[in-house]
Amino acid sequence: MSDNPSILDERDLQLGRSHVTDTPELEAFYDQLAGHNAGAFWKRANAIEPWEPDSRYKPTLWRWAEMRALCLRAIALVRPEEAGRRVVTLLNDSPAGRENVAVCGWLFSGMQAMKPGEITPAHKHTASAHRFIMEGRGAYTVVDGHHITLGANDYVLTPNGCWHDHGVAPDGEVSIWQDGLDIPLMNCLEANFYAVYDQPAQTPAFPSNDLPLSYGGASVRPEGIGGWDKPYSPVMVYRWEATRDALHRLAQVSDGSPFDGHMVRYSNPLTGGWAMQTMGANMQMLRPGLHTRAHRHTGNVVYNVAGGRGYSVIGGRRFDWQEHDIFCVPAWTWHEHVNLDPENPAYLFSFNDFPVMEALGVRIEEPFAENGGHQPVTA
Incomplete structure (x- = not known):
């Protein structure tokens, strides 16, 4: 535009x-x-009032090897007590990305590294947050008094308005995760608040992992405990092993989507909807050698390669990726994915602003109709 x-x-x-x-x-x-x-x-x-959406954001890729080194450098230079949150921000390669401190559209993302024994001081904010664990052992979060342990490729919620702090156990290992928040959206709406807790960290008020152990069972709902009345999923953390197994089971009975391969949604088991109100997340599996068809949609998506190697064509440009590289697809931009491994599947974690699009009635999707559904690669 x-x-x-x-x-x-x-x-x-x-x-x-x-x-x-x-x-x-x-x-x-x-x-x-x-x-x-x-x-x-x-x-x-x-x-x-353009004829169709014309994003101000560009497809952008961040290499895991490079970003990991920068996160470890941040550990050496800044203490978390001083930084509040020692996060390396991922800025979209566009003026809009820099102006809005955005990874893509109205989404924020960054990478946070913590050493054993460190904590991120407790706080809360209007912005919703979620995290994808990329590396380490012994990481945990405490959300409104619920202590939750975290492992590689786990997906964890930090819903808006909840007190939360993070840390790594003293006997753990350096841990790195990707943060995703809707900070740009909250600032656009002029609705952002922030508060700090009256102690450096919360004292857990419940048994460790009480929420995922209570609500994370497959197709079952706990009886005999108080009803869950919050607008976000009570599962709180979605374990990698269970997510991977769900994809493999789906692949046994389905050909998957021509655009995304086999994909599952991180959902609220009580409603079947997205786990949070303003941001959604998915995990998808690309079978060996798969080349998906191209499509585009309203809403922005940020990907993290949970496993494998391949490339994506985004707006006519090829972006090669491998494990834990991060890349984004701006709204209404053609995109397709390719798994280059002829023997092993590739896995893509992603988060998006689809819940907002759906709530506003503007989530629209369109397939690429020419050339067998594949874009010409121009760069």
């Missing part, structure tokens, strides 16, 4: 679109309007 009203799409030269020819009298009128904090809608109508 161009902010320059002088750039005219040929489709705009029709009834129902703005194509006013300015005159000296109109120019004087525009100046008069400006003096009253007003303007002529037809001057900007075509730019702010």
Whole structure:
């Protein structure tokens, strides 16, 4: 979308679109309007109401080997007590990404590394958060008094408004995880609040892993405990082994999606919907040698390679990836995935803003109809 009203799409030269020819009298009128904090809608109508979404964000890839080294460097330079959260921010390669501190669209992401015995001081905020564990042993989080242990490729929730702190047990190992938050959205809505806890860390008020052990069973719901009335999933952490096994079972009875291979949603078991209100997450498996068809959709997606090697074509550009590389697909951008391994599956974790799109009634998807469903690679 161009902010320059002088750039005219040929489709705009029709009834129902703005194509006013300015005159000296109109120019004087525009100046008069400006003096009253007003303007002529037809001057900007075509730019702010495009024919289709035109993202300000670019497909961007972050290499795990490079980002891991930077996270470990941050450990050597900054103490978590001083930083609050020692996070290396992932900025989209675009002016919008830098301006909004965004990884893609209204999503924030970063990578956080912690040494054994360290903590991130307890706090809460309006923004919702979730995390994907990439490396380490002994990591944990405490959310509203619930202590939750974390392992590699686990997906964990930190819902908005919940007190939370993180750490690594003294006998653990350096741990690194990817954060995902809706900070840019909350700031756009001017609804962001932040508070710090009155102690460095919470004292757990429940047995360790009480929520995932209570609600994380397959297709069962616990009886005899208080009802869950919060708007997010009570599971809180989704274990990698169970997620991987679910994908393998699905592959036994389904060909999967032509666009995403075999995919599962991290869901709220009580509703079947997304685990949180503003951000969703998926894990998908690309069978050996699979080349998916291209499609595009409203909503932004951030991927983390949970295993394997391959490449994705995003907006006509090829991005090669391997384990724990991170890349993003901006809204309404064509994309397809390829597993380069002829013998082993590849796994892609991803998070998105689909719950917001669905709540607003604007989640739209479209397949690529030409060339057998595959984009021409231009770069």
